[in-house]
Amino acid sequence: MTPCGNTEYQECAACAKKVGWFAVYANLALTVFKAFIGYISGSKAILVDSLFSFKDFVTSLIVVAGIKVSGKPADESHPYGYGKIEFVAMLVMSIFLIIASGFLFIHSIKGVWESYHGHNAAPKFIAFWAALISVIANYKISTYLQCVGERLKSPAILANAKHSHSDAISSILVAVGVLGAKFGLLFLDPLVAIVETIDLMMLSLVMFKDSLNGLFDASVHTDILARIESTARLVPGVRRVSKIAARQTGQSIWIDITIRVDQHASHQEGHLIGLHVKESLRRKLKNVSGVHLVIEPYVV
DSSP states (O other), X not given: OOOOTTSOHHHHHHHHHHHHHHHHHHHHHHHHHHHHHHHHHTOHHHHHHHHHHHHHHHHHHHHHHHHHHHTSOOOSSOTTOSTTHHHHHHHHHHHHHHHHXXXXXXXXXXXXXXXXXXXXXXXXXXXXXXXXXXXXXXXXXXXXXXXXXXXXXXXXXXXXXXXXXXXHHHHHHHHHHHHHHHTTOTTHHHHHHHHXXXXXXXXXXXXXXXXXXXXXTOBOOHHHHHHHHHHHHTSTTEEEEEEEEEEEETTEEEEEEEEEEETTOOHHHHHHHHHHHHHHHHHHHSOEEEEEEEEEEEOO
């Protein structure tokens, strides 16, 4: 699991073909591991934590399907490609998580109430060591997914990376809860579960918002628009960039740009300048799926 931050884009693209299944298998293993430890130790916190990993297992399956479909090239029926399937996958993930976190929140409150009335016993200490193992595993998974997701600009992979990072933090809280319960603070174990569900709910709402922005063609970040403009203006013959719009299409972005060239330039010269702009944008940004370019005369 070697980080690819210093490799070429093509090498990270190869990572994407296996990163989805890696997340599926890793989260399935964590789900079974934590559920088993939670059952034999009596820790409600780590049982909830196992549901976090189960959530990641299910959403990783959605991401695998999304990447497979979004990677298909554009065709006559879909001239802008299939990239938006990743936003659909994110939307499905977020709705699933909102429902699951609501259920877990209610269940965790019940656990605190039972602990307050002395109906719960302290979990076995094996849950503490299991939580530490989960912290390390989730951190490594998150680092790997973040690497590939950033290089490919894939919202679904980046969302999975955030999940794993959040799970690493929640596993730290589980370790604290189990440790506190060991010293008589029995309410800490289910209280940690409540904190986990709130964190899960907040993450789900952010994912829901991001997926809707992608589906409704929200503009990319202003930093990316600035890079597009500066790249185009550096091309010889471009006198001004008069209009820029860009939207995310899954792993890639689609650019609509209007440039102005000298009014005395011939049609062929303007065409060559336009080709140079497109090539520069694809080379500089790497994840450009298409460029719609309009050339206008520059009049002083």
